[in-house]
Amino acid sequence: MATSKRIANAAPVQAGIAGANALDGAGGAGARKRSSGIDVVRPGAGVDSKSLLESLGVVDDLMQRKGLSNQQATLAGVRHSILRQLASVHGLDADALTLPQLSGPEWVKRFPDSRSTAELERTFKTGVDAFIKSMQDGHATVKVSSTYRPLERAYLMHYAYALAHDEVKPKDVPAQSGVDIVWDHGDPAASKRAAQAMVDAYDIAKEPALHSRHTEHKAIDMTIYWAGTLTLVDGDGTRVTIDSGPRDGTNRKLVKVGKTFGVVKAMFAGDPPHWSSDGH
Ligand SMILES: [Zn+2]
Numbered sequence: 001m002a003t004s005k006r007i008a009n010a011a012p013v014q015a016g017i018a019g020a021n022a023l024d025g026a027g028g029a030g031a032r033k034r035s036s037g038i039d040v041v042r043p044g045a046g047v048d049s050k051s052l053l054e055s056l057g058v059v060d061d062l063m064q065r066k067g068l069s070n071q072q073a074t075l076a077g078v079r080h081s082i083l084r085q086l087a088s089v090h091g092l093d094a095d096a097l098t099l100p101q102l103s104g105p106e107w108v109k110r111f112p113d114s115r116s117t118a119e120l121e122r123t124f125k126t127g128v129d130a131f132i133k134s135m136q137d138g139h140a141t142v143k144v145s146s147t148y149r150p151l152e153r154a155y156l157m158h159y160a161y162a163l164a165h166d167e168v169k170p171k172d173v174p175a176q177s178g179v180d181i182v183w184d185h186g187d188p189a190a191s192k193r194a195a196q197a198m199v200d201a202y203d204i205a206k207e208p209a210l211h212s213r214h215t216e217h218k219a220i221d222m223t224i225y226w227a228g229t230l231t232l233v234d235g236d237g238t239r240v241t242i243d244s245g246p247r248d249g250t251n252r253k254l255v256k257v258g259k260t261f262g263v264v265k266a267m268f269a270g271d272p273p274h275w276s277s278d279g280h
Contacts, residue, residue, distance in 0.1 A: 047085065047089070048089065049086060049089050049090065052082055052085055052086045052089065053086070055082050056079065056082050056083070056086070059075055059078050059079045059082065060079070062075055063075050063076075063079070070186055071186065072182055072184050072186060073102060073182060073184060073185040073186035073187075073190075074186060076101065076102055076182040077102070080101060101180065101181060101182065102181075102182045102185060102194065103160065103163075103181055103182065103183050103185070103191070103194040103195060103198060104194045104197055104198065105197045105198055105200070105201035107156055107181060107198060108156075108198060108201040108202055110152075110153075110156075111150045111152040111153040111156065111179075112150075112153070113145075113146040113147070113148065113149045113150075113153060113214070114146070114147045114148040114149075115144050115145065115146060115147060116144075116147060117129055117132070117144070117147055117220070119147045119148035119217060120147055120148065120217050120218065120220065121216070121217040121218050121277070123262065123277075124217070124218050124262065124263075124276075124277045127235070127261040127262035127263050128220055128261070128263055128275075130235065130261050131235070131257070131258055131261035131263045132144075132222070134232045134233050134234070134257070134261075135224060135226075135230070135232055135254075137232065137233070138226070138230045138231050138232035139226060139230070140224055140225065140226035140230055140232070141223075141224070141225050141226065142222055142223075142224050143222060143223045143224075144220060144221070144222045145221045145222065145223065145273060146214065146219075146220070146221040146273075147214070147217075147219070147220050147221075148214065148215075148217050149212070149214035149215050150215075151176070151215055152176060152178055152179050154208065154209070154210055154211065154212065154214070154215050155176040155179060155210065156176075156179065156181070156198065156202075157198075157202050157204060157208040158207075158208050158209065158210045159173045159183065159195075160195045160196075160198035160199050160202065160204075161195075161199055161204055161207050161208055162207075163183060163191065163192060163195035164192060164195040164196040164198075164199045165207075166192070170183040170184035170185070170188075170191040171184055183195070205270065205271075206270060206271075212280075213276040213277060213278070213280055218276055218277040218278075219274065219275065219276035219277070220263070220274075220275050220276070221273040221274050221275075222249065222273055222275065223248075223249065223272075223273050224248055224249035224254070225247055225248045225249075226247050227247065229241060229242065229243040230242040230243075230247070230254070232257060234256075234257045234260040234261070235257075235260030235261040235262070236260050238260075240253065240256075240257055242254060242257075248272070249265070249272060249273060249275075250265075250272055258275060262277065263275050263276075263277075264276055264277065264278055264279040265279060266279060266280075267279035267280065268280075
């Protein structure tokens with residue numbers, strides 16, 4: 001069997017796993033090389049890319065085995081460590097390598113939302129640009145925090161929230177192409193803690209949808225405010241004076257102006273900066 005051969009060849013670098021009975025169950029020849037803990041790589045002489053790549057193959061094989069599903073977190077850690085060594089041997093940035101990585105707040109900086117209206121669907125973009133220009137011409141301040149949200153980010157936010165709220169089990173979270181995340185830390189409490197840390201880092205207030213107007217290029221989050229009276233021209237060319245409060249994006253007169261540009265204030269509560277093509 002190819003797998004056994006690869007394990008035997010990888011002797012210089014032991015991918016030993018704690019709880020070797022799991023290995024016995026999987027019938028791995030590598031079990032003979034078991035150690036008490038994770039003893040991935042001995043630094044110094046003898047560690048070269050060939051042995052590292054062989055170890056990587058071993059770990060990848062082990063990760064595929066059903067009998068080792070409760071060892072995924074350990075294996076992912078081993079894999080991560082091997083990739084780091086490989087990167088250093090080749091003078092590469094380890095973070096630039098694609099690697100399955102345990103869930104946690106470091107995921108939050110990946111797959112950022114766009115803040116550019118250039119990412120918006122053509123018709124909506126035209127309306128948004130005109131609405132923003134009109135407000136700015138009236139000396140309002142407009143700060144765009146989000147337009148297009150990549151599906152990868154929506155997926156991470158959605159399932160981090162679901163896991164933190166016990167709505168799904170780590171092993172039941174579906175895969176998302178391009179997101180090599182390991183949700184299951186092998187311990188329910190640890191998995192939930194990591195998901196909650198992501199929720200906190202994303203600053204999620206309410207359950208994020210997997211698909212939304214943001215992932216459809218049809219929404220924008222913007223913070224709007226002004227001082228005194230705001231005078232602006234709406235989408236029909238009519239001059240509008242807003243002298244009542246609140247002096248922000250929730251102002252009812254401003255919401256009416258937005259609509260003339262095809263930019264509709266969120267119909268749901270609790271999301272002040274959100275506008276979209278239809279209010280969803
Ligand atoms: Zn939004």
